Amino acid sequence: MTGFFLHPNSKEEIIDSYDEDIIVTNQDGFIVKASQISGRHYGIQAGELLGKSVYDLEQRGIFSPAITPLVLQQKKKVVVIQTTTTGQKVLITGMPFFNEVGEVEFVLSYSYEVSELLVIHEYMKELEQEMLLTKEELSLLRKEHLTIEGLTIENRSTRIAFETARNAAPHDVSVVLYGEQGTGKSTLAKVIHNESTRKNGPFIEIDCETIPEAMFERELFGGSFEQTETGLLTLAYGGTLYIKRIDKLSIHLQGKLLKVLKERTYTPIGAEVPLPLDVRLISSSETILTEAVSANEFHKDLYYRLHIVPIHLKPLRDRKGDISTLISSYLSRFSMKYQTVKELSDEVFNQLLHLQWPGNHNELINVMERLVVQSPSTIITAKDLPPEYRKETDEDLSLIHLEGLTLPTILDNVEMKVLRDAQMRYRTTTEIAKYLGISQPSVVRKLKKYTDFE
Known part of the structure; x- marks a missing residue:
């Protein structure tokens, strides 16, 4: 123990410590030193311990067992649980101090009440748990921030989806992203592109639902019309083509896309010479493609070409951890954007947390921005919720x-x-x-x- 000295002729003294319960006995078992708080477990003052024999105190039932004779006998560190006259359980640790001839000359002991140790034990378990969580978070932070624009990684299912995407990114394989509108599929597609060998190439999107079927082939392949137009396959050369809502693509166009993927070439409309295909294909679907295949609504061979790495993103209503983080994130973002300070009442927070959010991410963004802009006071209450989101709670x-x-x-x-x-x-x-x-x-x-x- 650094800075603590014992001398053979030490006088009895009170050690100037209010934090540690320390007692020092000589080889005859008499107490020669005690700290300010020593004796509290035994219901007596520290000064009353000085000069007393531990053998006598043990015989009087002040405590049992005495640790000094155990240390003298074993000549090593000893730990025992001691019972006091008040019925308390105290953990005692005894340490031997040897003289120049190797005999135990003094025994230093320090103690903690067992109930205190249990609290410390629980605190250490909690600290260990938080350190484990921190290690997991740091593991992700080495690769990416936990909150990416449009994708928050708190829920376990989201973490799995993100890790699957990260693992697939370096390999030039097709990926299908499943999930409702607004669950972060486009964002995850960009993550895959940015982590791939094609990250320096273009990232091109096409939405099968918003482009009329008659225009889709023209958009995809390009060609000579009134003026030459470059198709998306050409624009995406060396990069990634992200086909959104591929489940909405007609069977006719599915066949054309399959032919391109098989031959790895495509011919612009009106051209005669085919061009090489050099794109990585990522697609998304709001319905499970196996069901569409079974219903003869999706080409089976195209399914096998696309469905190398499927990734599922759950809706927000099934990702409470993500919702909680997103609520706080958007509250902070819009408060900063509109140069104000807003806080959510517990009632509002819990209502938002348990909503179904059919519009997922986009709906949540809309509601949070409305709350920040429209609430007249610093604390956002249930009265500030848009009418369609107000509801009577049955948990009062x-x-x-x-x-x-x-x-x-x-x-x-x-x-x-x-x-x-x-x-x-x-x-x-x-x-x-x-x-x-x-x-x-x-x-x-x-x-x-x-x-x-x-």
């Missing part, structure tokens, strides 16, 4: 079903709901503790009680 405490429930059960139900709501809104137990006005160890214990938190 006044509507809890009381019949047949005991008061402890009712209180547990309320506490469980509050904790789960807080867990949705805040990322760490430290933030939850600050929000609820309780200690972090209390938050950890309660989360273990009501959730699968580990």
Whole structure:
């Protein structure tokens, strides 16, 4: 112990420490030094311990067992749980100090109440959990920020989709992105392009739903019309062509696209000489293509050409973790954009979190911008929600079903709901503790009680 010295002729003294419970005994078992807080576990003052024999104190039932004789006997560090006269359990660690001839001359012991150690243990487990989460986040941050424009990576399913995309990106294979409109498919397609060997080439998009069928072939292949037009396959040369909503492409045009992919060449309309195809194809679909194949609505051979790496993006209603982060992100973004400071009330936050969001990302952006612009006060309340998003909550405490429930059960139900709501809104137990006005160890214990938190 650096800076701590023992001398053979040391007088009995109180060590100037209010933080550590330290006691020093000589080889005869008499206490020669004690810190300011020593004796608190035994219900006596530190000064009263000086000069006392640990053998005598043990015989009087002040504590049991005495650690000094154990250290003297074993001549090494000893750890025991000691029971005091007040019934407390104390963890005692004894350390031997040897003289020049190798005999134990002094025994230094320090102690912690077991209940304190349990709190420390829980805190360390919580710290370990947060460090594990931090390591996972850092692993992703080495590759990309967690929030990309249009794609937030908090939910487990989103992480899986993102990692699948990252793994597929370096390989020049076709990828199909599945998901409802607004779930981030276009953004993920750009991530794949930017992580591929074609990142310095163009990224070209074409939407099968917005381009009339009669114009689609002309857009894709180009050709000589009133004036020569360059097709998207030519524009995308050396880069990536992203075909959106390929499930909307007609069977006729599917056949033409399949021919191009098979032959790796295409001929612009009106031209005679075919051009080489050098594009990486990424497509998206709002319906599962296997179902379209079964219904004879999608060409089976084209499906096999495209469906090398399928990636599924779930709708926001199934990604509560992503919604929570997106709400905070857009609140901050639009507050900065309109040079204001806005906060969401807990009621509004929880309502937004549990909405179905059929329009997914685009709908959420719209609602958050409206709230920031239209709310007259700093705190955005339920009255500020657009009319179509206002709803009466059936989770008000006044509507809890009381019949047949005991008061402890009712209180547990309320506490469980509050904790789960807080867990949705805040990322760490430290933030939850600050929000609820309780200690972090209390938050950890309660989360273990009501959730699968580990």
